[in-house]
Amino acid sequence: MGKVVRCACGMEIRNQDETQLISEVQQHASEAHEMSLSDEQVRAMMQIDE
């Protein structure tokens, strides 16, 4: 079972690998929103992908 992060803009980012998911979300936040998120902030946004 993977994890999913739903961004405020409606983008859903999924990955089985938590480390990769964190870096994908950080990249999206930086490119799309000019936001820099810490690993902890991304973890707080994660939900189980069902």
Ligand SMILES: [Zn+2]
């Ligand atoms: Zn977004």
